[in-house]
Amino acid sequence: MHPKTLEPLATKLMRGVIALELLGVIGAYGLFHKMNSSQDFRSTVNRRFPSILEVYYKSNEWSGVYGIREQDQEAWAAKHD
DSSP, rough: OOOOHHHHHHHHHHHHHHHHHHHHHHHHHHHHHHHHOHHHHHHHHHHHHHHHHHHHHHHHHHOOOOOOOHHHHHHHHHHOO
């Protein structure tokens, strides 16, 4: 008898890892798209997960898009007044 190789197991594990990474990328894009298109959603994220909103603001500033943070703060301040 020949010993079984681990290649089929390694192939399945790699496919699983790639699938999980793909789901993570799709999820991150979906979150970014939702945050980019909805100020109300950004307000919810600000209340629940402020660090995620900070990453969103920083990524936009690094890519040259400025003013979103200030617009949000002004809009949220106007709602509370």
